[in-house]
Amino acid sequence: MTKPPDPKRWQIGLIGYGEVGRILAEDLRKQDVRVCAYDIKLGGGQSGALHEHAERFAVALAPSHAALAADADFIVSAVTASQAVAVAQACAAAIRNGCWFLDFNSASPGAKRRAAAIIDGAGGRYVEGAVMTSVPPYRIKVPLLLGGGGARELAQLLVALGFDAKVASGELGVASAVKMCRSIMIKGMEAMVIESFTTARAYGVEDAVLASLATTFPGIDWEKQGAYFFQRVIEHGRRRAEEVREVAETVREIGLAPWSSQGTAERQAWMADLADTGVFGTRDSKAFARSPDWRTEADRILDQLKRA
Structure with a gap:
């Protein structure tokens, strides 16, 4: 019988290092989970605060979507809603075979299906996530609904990392x-x-x-x-x-x-x-x-x- 993976040994990649990304990074680093992050603002005027936060919590910063995807076992996409599909495209070029991709974004069911086709087509394992309330009060334990063919398997792994993840449906778009x-x-x-x-x-x-x-x-x-x-x-x-x-x-x-x-x-x-x-x-x-x-x-x- 194959031993289930230990998600705490994963390299976790966070696409989006805004409020949500930083909260997840902090809570994962408290468990000594390896975290790498990328944000398009890393090269802009707000980069100083992002670099300072990353240094304080020992979060590695990637130079691009592809660089992050190339080394990740699990990717969380937490960007603005309009960028959900674009991020999937940017990661797909370098995503590792079997890498989990959790779409944390508040995008429409149609957008989630398009992103899933891109990630799955590149060899990744796409799961949609629906964050059901404001993240800051709950942090990593914010109520999270999952959807897609791998939702049940990923839910167990996320719970081991401290997430409050529940399966909404095996069908994409429901969550x-x-x-x-x-x-x-x-x-x-x-x-x-x-x-x-x-x-x-x-x-x-x-x-x-x-x-x-x-x-x-x-x-x-x-x-x-x-x-x-x-x-x-x-x-x-x-x-x-x-x-x-x-x-x-x-x-x-x-x-x-x-x-x-x-x-x-x-x-x-x-x-x-x-x-x-x-x-x-x-x-x-x-x-x-x-x-x-x-x-x-x-x-x-x-x-x-x-x-x-």
């Missing part, structure tokens, strides 16, 4: 469909709260609106939830907008016009554009945590609208 349909609601709520609360603030009726929401949905602390939504969109609106564009594509794939998703993507991107101009002050994530009042951010938006 991502769950994620995308959930995002219609969650990312849509973020956009609606920003629009509703900012407009209420402009008319001076925010307290009445929050009181009414509390009556209708007593299980939600709307003050706290509103602050959380504002800050997450300010900090991650660009990434969220790309995800919701994939959500809209998911809706289109069934023949339904994605009116709500398109509006959500536009609002998320609009907030990201404001953040890039410095309207909300520093983009340091620690600074966001120290400013939990959504009214402050709404006032900044309203002030910017007056200036426009």
Whole structure:
């Protein structure tokens, strides 16, 4: 009987060294798992912080997708949604035969199937992953749904590494469909709260609106939830907008016009554009945590609208 592989002896490659990639790197390195990472920003203005993080946690940095893929036993692709297929293509040229490829990206079922065809066609083993909530509070144990022919086998290996991985289906696209349909609601709520609360603030009726929401949905602390939504969109609106564009594509794939998703993507991107101009002050994530009042951010938006 063949002894199952020990995933803690793997060389794990992380494509994408943003918030999610760095969290995974930290938690894997705590277990002395070898980690290599690549990010297109390694050659840009943000490379200093990435190099500093990699040095602190003893993460090797690869010069390209192909260089990372050539040495990896297991690859996690955690990039912006629009790049999911492109990353699969970039890795396929050098991927090792039998190397696992976990697509962590918030892409449509159609995009996942296209990426799978590329990786499997090159000799890799593609599994789709759907991250079901925000990563930072849960870190490596964020609820993760897997899909594809190798999902069951990979799930056992991921659990051994500390992931909270469960199989959604042996059919590709099911896990991502769950994620995308959930995002219609969650990312849509973020956009609606920003629009509703900012407009209420402009008319001076925010307290009445929050009181009414509390009556209708007593299980939600709307003050706290509103602050959380504002800050997450300010900090991650660009990434969220790309995800919701994939959500809209998911809706289109069934023949339904994605009116709500398109509006959500536009609002998320609009907030990201404001953040890039410095309207909300520093983009340091620690600074966001120290400013939990959504009214402050709404006032900044309203002030910017007056200036426009």
